[in-house]
Amino acid sequence: MAYVIAKILKFIGVLLDRSDADRQFRGMKPSSVRLFAVLIACTFALQARATFLPGTIPVAPGQTVVPGLVTQGQSPGIFLTSQIIPEPSFSLTSAVFLNPTGTLDFYYQLTNGAHGSTITSLLIQSFDNAQTAVGYRFDAFPPFVPGAAIPTLGSRTSDGTDITLNFSLAAGFTGNLLVISTDATTLINGRAFVTNPDPFGPIPTFAIATLGTVPDTGETLMLLATGLVGVFAARFLAQQRVESTR
Numbered sequence: 001m002a003y004v005i006a007k008i009l010k011f012i013g014v015l016l017d018r019s020d021a022d023r024q025f026r027g028m029k030p031s032s033v034r035l036f037a038v039l040i041a042c043t044f045a046l047q048a049r050a051t052f053l054p055g056t057i058p059v060a061p062g063q064t065v066v067p068g069l070v071t072q073g074q075s076p077g078i079f080l081t082s083q084i085i086p087e088p089s090f091s092l093t094s095a096v097f098l099n100p101t102g103t104l105d106f107y108y109q110l111t112n113g114a115h116g117s118t119i120t121s122l123l124i125q126s127f128d129n130a131q132t133a134v135g136y137r138f139d140a141f142p143p144f145v146p147g148a149a150i151p152t153l154g155s156r157t158s159d160g161t162d163i164t165l166n167f168s169l170a171a172g173f174t175g176n177l178l179v180i181s182t183d184a185t186t187l188i189n190g191r192a193f194v195t196n197p198d199p200f201g202p203i204p205t206f207a208i209a210t211l212g213t214v215p216d217t218g219e220t221l222m223l224l225a226t227g228l229v230g231v232f233a234a235r236f237l238a239q240q241r242v243e244s245t246r
Contacts, residue, residue, distance in 0.1 A: 137176065
């Protein structure tokens with residue numbers, strides 16, 4: 001993302017530094033050129049936002065998706081923190097990594113006890129002010145171990161707060177590593193609940209800071225910026241046609 005933004009800023013500098021005689025956008029006022037350049041920057045910056053872990057599947061509020069398999073060998077990034085919470089019939093291991101794009105990925109792994117009931121879901125709170133994507137991994141790294149139960153569905157409540165991952169984890173087994181990739185940069189304590197077969201919790205875990213509302217994920221601003229870029233482009237072409245007939 002930083003590389004893309006740097007290129008955009010360099011492009012803007014070229015536009016602003018060109019003399020009027022050499023300006024490719026001659027016929028447009030300098031203020032219009034500046035605004036046009038900023039709109040281009042905004043459009044690309046919004047497209048570059050929320051670079052999720054490769055292989056994960058984006059899940060927006062109110063959506064249900066099939067979690068994706070994270071690319072084998074993909075680095076989780078920089079380890080930040082972890083914890084293991086033992087419960088009477090299972091344990092939940094959680095960890096947070098700062099991924100290479102500078103945002104946080106949240107990892108979870110369940111181990112079912114030898115005499116536990118089948119666990120069918122893990123619900124985590126709260127993610128309501130973040131863009132998110134869900135997935136799983138076959139590879140493992142500390143503090144996790146190889147597992148044998150992949151998630152079949154990932155869903156998010158309409159207010160964006162809760163993310164639920166569904167699977168079938170029998171007694172005596174450890175599940176695959178589950179991951180929620182986000183665009184968040186702030187870490188706080190969160191809560192988790194499991195179903196085995198009844199809901200059980202809350203269980204301490206990690207999540208992101210809660211603002212209480214679900215922000216626009218960028219589509220509205222992108223559409224606005226793209227539309228304004230189109231208006232400026234149409235104006236520029238019209239001016240070029242007028243100049244060509246003189």
